[in-house]
Amino acid sequence: MAESTRVYGGMSAVERRDERRQRLIDAGLELFGTRGVAAVGIVDICAEAGLIKRYFYESFSSIDELAVAVFEQVTDRLVEQVVPAIIAGGGQDPRPALTAYLHGALADPRVARLLAVEGKTGALTKYGDGFATRAVELWFSFSPAVEGRDEVALRLRAYAFAGALSQVCLAWHDGVLDLTVDQVIDELVEVFHALAP
Amino acid sequence: MAESTRVYGGMSAVERRDERRQRLIDAGLELFGTRGVAAVGIVDICAEAGLIKRYFYESFSSIDELAVAVFEQVTDRLVEQVVPAIIAGGGQDPRPALTAYLHGALADPRVARLLAVEGKTGALTKYGDGFATRAVELWFSFSPAVEGRDEVALRLRAYAFAGALSQVCLAWHDGVLDLTVDQVIDELVEVFHALAP
DNA sequence: CCCATTTGACACCCAAGCGTATCAGATCGT
DNA sequence: ACGATCTGATACGCTTGGGTGTCAAATGGG
Numbered sequence: 422m423a424e425s426t427r428v429y430g431g432m433s434a435v436e437r438r439d440e441r442r443q444r445l446i447d448a449g450l451e452l453f454g455t456r457g458v459a460a461v462g463i464v465d466i467c468a469e470a471g472l473i474k475r476y477f478y479e480s481f482s483s484i485d486e487l488a489v490a491v492f493e494q495v496t497d498r499l500v501e502q503v504v505p506a507i508i509a510g511g512g513q514d515p516r517p518a519l520t521a522y523l524h525g526a527l528a529d530p531r532v533a534r535l536l537a538v539e540g541k542t543g544a545l546t547k548y549g550d551g552f553a554t555r556a557v558e559l560w561f562s563f564s565p566a567v568e569g570r571d572e573v574a575l576r577l578r579a580y581a582f583a584g585a586l587s588q589v590c591l592a593w594h595d596g597v598l599d600l601t602v603d604q605v606i607d608e609l610v611e612v613f614h615a616l617a618p
Numbered sequence: 619m620a621e622s623t624r625v626y627g628g629m630s631a632v633e634r635r636d637e638r639r640q641r642l643i644d645a646g647l648e649l650f651g652t653r654g655v656a657a658v659g660i661v662d663i664c665a666e667a668g669l670i671k672r673y674f675y676e677s678f679s680s681i682d683e684l685a686v687a688v689f690e691q692v693t694d695r696l697v698e699q700v701v702p703a704i705i706a707g708g709g710q711d712p713r714p715a716l717t718a719y720l721h722g723a724l725a726d727p728r729v730a731r732l733l734a735v736e737g738k739t740g741a742l743t744k745y746g747d748g749f750a751t752r753a754v755e756l757w758f759s760f761s762p763a764v765e766g767r768d769e770v771a772l773r774l775r776a777y778a779f780a781g782a783l784s785q786v787c788l789a790w791h792d793g794v795l796d797l798t799v800d801q802v803i804d805e806l807v808e809v810f811h812a813l814a815p
Numbered sequence: 816c817c818c819a820t821t822t823g824a825c826a827c828c829c830a831a832g833c834g835t836a837t838c839a840g841a842t843c844g845t
Numbered sequence: 846a847c848g849a850t851c852t853g854a855t856a857c858g859c860t861t862g863g864g865t866g867t868c869a870a871a872t873g874g875g
Contacts, residue, residue, distance in 0.1 A: 459656030588781025
């Protein structure tokens with residue numbers, strides 16, 4: 422329990438700990454985003470991160486806990502890029518938000534897979550649903566306020582657009598859509614306008 | 619190796635074998651569709667099916683093989699319902715096809731989950747992508763023939779609609795869309811027309 | 816009624832992965 | 846330079862699940 426802080430390799434104790442934690446998260450993004458969460462063990466993570474098991478349990482107590490941390494970091498970074506884009510767009514034009522989102526999801530297939538697939542399985546279901554809810558609420562920020570039974574219809578379209586986004590990203594990464602990133606953005610902006618009332 | 623066919627419980631040898639195989643597939647649909655493929659073991663399947671391990675290996679050699687069989691049976695049954703609906707609709711109106719599809723996917727949350735989530739993970743990726751491809755080609759049967767770079771844009775919209783379908787089904791099963799099945803169908807018909815060129 | 820076949824319950828071995836412990840070498844403060 | 850701390854490699858016990866084997870009870874043909 423005695424605090425033993427000491428510089429090692431030019432870093433303080435907390436710096437080393439944070440750096441190891443980040444290496445584990447990076448390893449998680451790599452393995453979860455390629456093999457899938459269910460196919461990854463603690464030993465795999467440690468090998469990928471270049472660490473030993475002791476340092477895994479230093480920051481996490483299970484694979485699921487790491488998966489949550491990876492998912493939260495990925496989505497948080499995405500939100501950090503999307504929200505300013507919304508503000509920059511004045512909250513009227515969805516293109517800046519879509520551009521920011523797709524630059525994140527199309528630049529890294531691991532991110533796309535995490536959001537579109539892994540976020541719906543196992544321990545990530547809760548957090549994946551939460552992210553989807555955030556995205557749906559984001560949709561409403563671009564839509565006129567409605568009331569009554571039309572509101573649920575609008576909500577359906579929000580989920581529809583969220584699913585469309587995920588599926589198009591996966592298909593694009595699979596190489597079945599021969600388009601540039603900017604072309605995908607253009608098309609999805611049109612899809613948005615087609616779906617928005 | 620000697621064939622030993624014999625009636626047992628009022629069934630022939632092949633009848634008993636087929637019935638056991640079907641019970642395993644039913645157990646797979648139940649467990650894969652609720653817990654997810656990755657969280658199910660052979661022992662779980664046998665317990666759910668009320669069989670012993672010997673009869674699992676009688677029909678399958680691994681969990682993934684059973685998962686493929688379950689997925690194929692589910693999708694085949696869906697195709698069997700959708701294709702006649704297309705013909706009945708004369709190939710012009712998408713509503714009959716959507717009705718048939720959604721009656722299958724909304725009536726059973728396990729089916730919805732298999733199609734929307736499990737079909738993208740592990741050993742089912744290949745077959746899930748194949749089903750998505752079939753669905754995309756189905757889309758083209760409702761769309762006017764185009765050529766050049768607009769064809770890839772149309773393909774993007776096909777994937778977009780496929781993703782929209784999956785996500786809406788999941789959201790509906792989660793209870794966040796307070797609509798009847800027929801109302802969901804109506805909304806998705808509108809979404810289709812909004813997306814179709 | 817007797818025996819071969821079929822079935823179910825259970826035991827067994829083995830590999831893989833988790834969680835913990837041990838120990839030598841590297842690094843830093845004094 | 847010396848001792849305390851930090852690190853990496855390895856080993857160990859344990860549980861879980863896959864795949865195989867054994868044996869008695871149930872069933873149906875002759």
